[in-house]
Amino acid sequence: MTAEYAPLQATADATAYQRIWAKSLRARLAAGEGYAFVNADTPHEIFHALGMPVVVNQWWSSMIAAKQLAAFHLDRSEQMGFHTRLAKYSALPLFAALDGDPEHQPWGGLPAPSLLCARQSADDHQHIFGHWARLSGAPLALLSAPAIDQPAADWWRRARDDWETFYGSRRLDLLQAQIERLITLVEDKTGRRFDQVDFAKYMARIEEQERVFEEVSDMIAAAPRCPVRIAEMIPNVMIPQWHRGSDWALDHARKVREEIAKRIAGDVAIKRNEKVRMMWIGAGLWFDTRFYAAFEEAFDAVFAWSMYLPFAADGYIRPDKGDPVRALAARVVSMNEQLHQPPWAGAWLADQAKKYRIDMAVMIVPQNDRPSGYGTGFIRRAMEQAGVEVVELNADMVDARQWDAAAAKSLVEDGLKRLVASKNPIDSRT
């Protein structure tokens, strides 16, 4: 029963680690150490390898939202002249920085970064980071994002081993050259030298970490009932992902695997009487993560899937074939696109739904965020063709002003009722 649900020890460990890391980062930044402010779909590995602290734009955005500070900054951004329909998830940290009021920021706000990095995977990223560059004076490393000309749907199979063919040598040549340019920039900023041999070892540890997460995903998918809430799995995956390849991250992934295995062996589940398995499509609902558990009591419906765990394997495992920088380019070259754009997103999500025995998908549709909002029609179709009921929530990942929790809950409940009716029409009539 939900009342008996006990969180994983690993969850407390991960959040405690992140707190300590954040505290030490604040101290380093306060002491004047430079840091890089980067988008999620950039090669963080280079900064880690050269010992430069990294703050990830989307993580910082989720922090601002989770502390219920987003509405303040989004209102302020409109007063500054940014119109209300611009994307918010990737821009919220910029708005907070432009405002600058320490009273309305986690940690009292970030100091000016020493370096900025983004990929032009969305039309607006160069503008958002251009504002950062003007505000901070930091150099901006922008990575190009040319498209694949004939994208095959089953990217997660093809990109695993034959990534050179799948992503295309010319695209990889370009990104590899841009990553090498970035390496020089980070070397200049840190005064350290990039070591190819050490980097290969570091990339191997990341690969090991992602393979552990792949095992965890397989275990959860195959378990008779879902053993862990996604609200717990997200920090258990993403905190190690922000520190990927570190000793702590690898150890933590193993601890998660152990704890999940024990739960499954002990027949521990979110709901003993689990009736409906749901998947959450899209980035997290950062200002209201309790929403994920809102249907357990009334419907015995659990969220069994969010993208963060399975993507750790499918999006990250790229064997290095003797060239770790090129393998890194292969990891980054279509990273975000695979999660949102046709044909990739729909095909992967349908495959995951089958693997996880999903009954219903709840999809966040952020209308003002083209990279995340576009392509959702194709995803809906792919899921429906896979026999999955789909509920769309018109909402934004960080803009609580647009969020009507009661209305959203009602939409999901209607979907659950439709699902129950279609699965067991006799029950639904009684």
Add this chain to the structure above:
Amino acid sequence: MGEEADRSVVVYGHGFPREILWLAGYEAVDETRPDAPVTLRDGSRISALLEPFLDPYVRSFLLRLEQGAFDRNPAVIFLRESPGALHAYQYALELRRLGLLPEDGPALFIFNLLLSPDEEVSVFNAAELARLESFLREIQPRRAGSVRETLERVSLRASLLGQIAQAQSGGRLSGTAAFNTRNAAMHMPLARSIEVLNQLRGRDLRKPPAPDLRFALLGSPLAGGGLHRVVEEFGTLALDLQSGLPAPTPPKDLQQAVLQFSEASLSPRQARPNAFIEALEPLLAKHRIETVLWQVDPTDDLWGWHMPNMRDLCDRMEIGFIDLGFIQAWPDEVCLGEARRRLRGAMS
């Protein structure tokens, strides 16, 4: 003209440098901005997959593709560095893969010409140009005629566009007429577009009666000319970037056309942080602009990022700035009424 347009390669993407195709030996028409919004027909198999908040040009293009508007054209080439073009390409590919659009329509090609002066990008762009030429050779033989002749025509077209911009800036040509003609010429093959631009240049158009206030109209691309008419009720539309960027110096060859594109500062996806504002400042000065009129599409995720800097630039240059808010690509009367109200309010 019709037959030539039918045989032409269709290009999709705001600011598509058609010079590249012309100099490569192919005819090309730009179908990014149809004259009117495309109406949904009964029985559309794709409309349910097009999100209501989809970019209006992407939506129109896909509906036209479904309606067979490009069935006689050999190919559609999408410009990766245009807002929305990647989505247009991917949606079209996916709709075909799903069997919702026929396979036997025009061949689809994504042209990854990138905006950056960096050396690695130049190498990539050179290879991308070779890929484009190889693709074109497969679908169609090069047209007859010498490269020199094409260069002369490309140069003439650039010159005509420059003369029209000058006449518009000088108040001798209505901004609405100039906009409509430039837009219409986009849909035409090179020779025909030169004829139409030449006709406009040669016409003695009377300027609409208006107080002598000089406007620039900036922001999201527009396809309908309604807003231009409204603006000209209030003054001279001296600078209009709504139907293409100012014509650069005509390229001397294909490689230079590629280079010019990759360095275009006013392209909305240009990677250099200050490029847009830096490029705009001398333009506003050159055309002696007194007030900038700013507008964005209701689905905009791109131009709006420039607005605060644009307003600051106007402050620095001591020129006016009026935000007209959200304007549809093909503005209807309600939208135009609101724009007129805002203009009147700001100027009273």
